[in-house]
Amino acid sequence: MGYVSAVFDSTQSYVLASPGRAILLAVVYSPLLAIILNVLHQLVIPRDPSLPPVVFHWFPFIGSAISYGNDPLNFFFKCREKYGDVFTFILFGRKVTVALGAKGNNFVLGGKSTAFSAEDAYTHFTTPVFGKDVVYDVPNEVFMEQKKFVKVGLTTENFRSYVGMIEDEVDEFMKTDAAFLIYQMNDINEWGRFDATDVMAQITILTASRTLQGKEVRSGLDKSFSQLYNDLDGGFTPLNFMFPNLPLESYRRRDEAHKKMSQFYVDIIQKRKQFGDDEHDMIAALRTQKYRDGRPLPDHEIAHIMIALLMAGQHTSSATGSWAMLHLANSPETQEALYREQVENFGTPDGKLRSMTYEEFRKLPILDSVIRETLRIHPPIHSIMRKVRSDVPVPPTLAAPSENGTYVVPKGHFVLASAAVSQVDPIIWSNPEVFDPTRWSDPEGVAAQAFDTYADENGEKIDYGFGAVSKGTDSPYQPFGAGRHRCIGEQFAYLQLGVVLTTIIRRVELRLETDSVPEQNYHTMITMPKKPRNICFRRRNFD
Numbered sequence: 001m002g003y004v005s006a007v008f009d010s011t012q013s014y015v016l017a018s019p020g021r022a023i024l025l026a027v028v029y030s031p032l033l034a035i036i037l038n039v040l041h042q043l044v045i046p047r048d049p050s051l052p053p054v055v056f057h058w059f060p061f062i063g064s065a066i067s068y069g070n071d072p073l074n075f076f077f078k079c080r081e082k083y084g085d086v087f088t089f090i091l092f093g094r095k096v097t098v099a100l101g102a103k104g105n106n107f108v109l110g111g112k113s114t115a116f117s118a119e120d121a122y123t124h125f126t127t128p129v130f131g132k133d134v135v136y137d138v139p140n141e142v143f144m145e146q147k148k149f150v151k152v153g154l155t156t157e158n159f160r161s162y163v164g165m166i167e168d169e170v171d172e173f174m175k176t177d178a179a180f181l182i183y184q185m186n187d188i189n190e191w192g193r194f195d196a197t198d199v200m201a202q203i204t205i206l207t208a209s210r211t212l213q214g215k216e217v218r219s220g221l222d223k224s225f226s227q228l229y230n231d232l233d234g235g236f237t238p239l240n241f242m243f244p245n246l247p248l249e250s251y252r253r254r255d256e257a258h259k260k261m262s263q264f265y266v267d268i269i270q271k272r273k274q275f276g277d278d279e280h281d282m283i284a285a286l287r288t289q290k291y292r293d294g295r296p297l298p299d300h301e302i303a304h305i306m307i308a309l310l311m312a313g314q315h316t317s318s319a320t321g322s323w324a325m326l327h328l329a330n331s332p333e334t335q336e337a338l339y340r341e342q343v344e345n346f347g348t349p350d351g352k353l354r355s356m357t358y359e360e361f362r363k364l365p366i367l368d369s370v371i372r373e374t375l376r377i378h379p380p381i382h383s384i385m386r387k388v389r390s391d392v393p394v395p396p397t398l399a400a401p402s403e404n405g406t407y408v409v410p411k412g413h414f415v416l417a418s419a420a421v422s423q424v425d426p427i428i429w430s431n432p433e434v435f436d437p438t439r440w441s442d443p444e445g446v447a448a449q450a451f452d453t454y455a456d457e458n459g460e461k462i463d464y465g466f467g468a469v470s471k472g473t474d475s476p477y478q479p480f481g482a483g484r485h486r487c488i489g490e491q492f493a494y495l496q497l498g499v500v501l502t503t504i505i506r507r508v509e510l511r512l513e514t515d516s517v518p519e520q521n522y523h524t525m526i527t528m529p530k531k532p533r534n535i536c537f538r539r540r541n542f543d
């Protein structure tokens with residue numbers, strides 16, 4: 001006999017079972033009641049007109065997490081149709097106010113750090129991975145000084161030496177890795193294939209460690225460092241962002257890996273104190289720096305900045321490289337144009353291609369526009385968030401409840417800007433979904449204007465504490481963020497991506513294994529191509 005019918009069988013059993021019944025009813029009905037109350041609350045109770053509209057959601061606490069998590073761009077575009085450029089959605093109990101468009105970007109990224117705080121938004125997620133006393137674990141002005149120290153390691157002089165190193169690493173990878181087995185067999189004119197992201201992830205960490213991270217990290221990659229990196233990376237997921245401390249194995253491994261990796265860098269620093277630096281790398285640069293009060297960087301801070309840089313650059317660059325390769329494989333004309341650009345600039349009388357210098361690399365318009373276009377459609381970071389520290393009025397030019405009204409984003413909310421939306425907004429761009437690097441070569445076009453506002457070579461420069469930079473907050477194109485939290489790895493990323501792509505394109509031709517470029521996977525922190533994402537390749541100049 002079923003439990004429920006037993007409950008109703010006799011008065012006696014009813015009495016005996018009533019606590020069980022009450023629990024059962026509570027289990028069945030309280031979520032239902034919570035859903036009904038949540039819906040009624042949204043539909044019946046008049047809304048405070050000074051607050052941005054809230055996106056309708058069935059489930060309390062969870063809110064719009066599922067729609068946002070599965071496809072944030074689709075979610076944002078749909079919400080814009082219904083609510084306009086500014087609206088609030090619920091994300092696992094957090095109230096997130098989104099501000100879309102170039103004006104929205106400006107509102108969020110141009111905001112004062114005393115009102116919109118990156119550290120309050122991110123520290124729970126980043127500090128267990130990067131470590132104490134750096135980045136979002138310190139007050140904003142201290143982090144700005146740390147960004148200044150990192151810039152010392154990103155000089156043109158260092159970049160000059162990196163071109164050849166990156167080329168060497170890619171060359172060696174193609175000559176030795178199993179993914180390029182067919183390429184290694186000189187006498188076989190067949191197509192091989194590789195997973196775009198698996199290959200780019202390996203090439204990215206090899207090239208970043210050979211250059212910025214330094215030779216000790218590069219040689220560690222063949223040993224224990226790779227496992228530490230994987231465990232640390234396993235703690236850098238959307239789950240960790242939403243729930244910083246769960247009793248899960250991956251969290252334990254993250255914490256363990258952080259301790260070991262921190263010690264790994266501290267050991268390098270101590271050895272270098274004894275034997276000296278002999279490299280143009282980041283550890284060498286950081287060891288020379290001092291805070292404004294004269295304090296040098298303690299070893300653990302250098303170690304933690306190095307971990308932060310490793311994590312900041314790895315997925316962003318490898319995702320961008322994967323997307324660029326996939327689009328090149330899908331577009332024979334662009335691939336040919338890119339190859340021709342190499343042949344015309346670096347071809348030698350003996351029919352070979354010589355290496356390029358950093359100065360030459362910076363003057364390659366086709367390569368430049370391939371990277372720009374890849375970052376337009378696939379900015380690795382689709383949502384940039386800040387936590388609101390004090391009530392902030394929304395400029396009426398961005399959104400307003402009525403002609404004379406103003407919305408206020410209250411303290412405790414998060415604000416969110418999405419360049420991923422403004423970079424493919426059909427109101428701004430023609431054929432926004434089409435990968436078309438030539439759009440960047442029209443000096444009067446939307447792309448050039450957006451880029452000028454972003455780079456703003458001759459315009460307004462602001463020093464947030466890490467050297468003068470273009471503000472760029474009100475551009476619809478801002479794959480590297482803008483304002484005080486703007487990326488400092490931009491030039492390095494361009495160099496790394498550019499040399500990796502051209503080294504590969506010089507050696508092999510590419511085509512897609514599938515009919516079209518894969519869809520975007522938003523379930524990872526950085527937007528990656530969904531599987532299958534195989535690229536077929538064949539050695540060039542086969543004879």
Ligand code: HEM
Nearest residue numbers: 309312313316317320381479480481485486487488489493
């Ligand atoms: C910040 C994108 C590569 C280091 C940022 C931000 C974006 C971004 C959007 C702003 C985050 C925010 O405002 O919350 C990218 C892309 C890359 C890339 C698209 C490659 C294609 C790198 C590399 C490094 C790096 C290679 C290190 C060498 C940083 C740092 C910040 C930053 C230190 C500052 C964070 C802050 O001030 O809050 N990046 N990045 N990035 N990035 Fe990158």
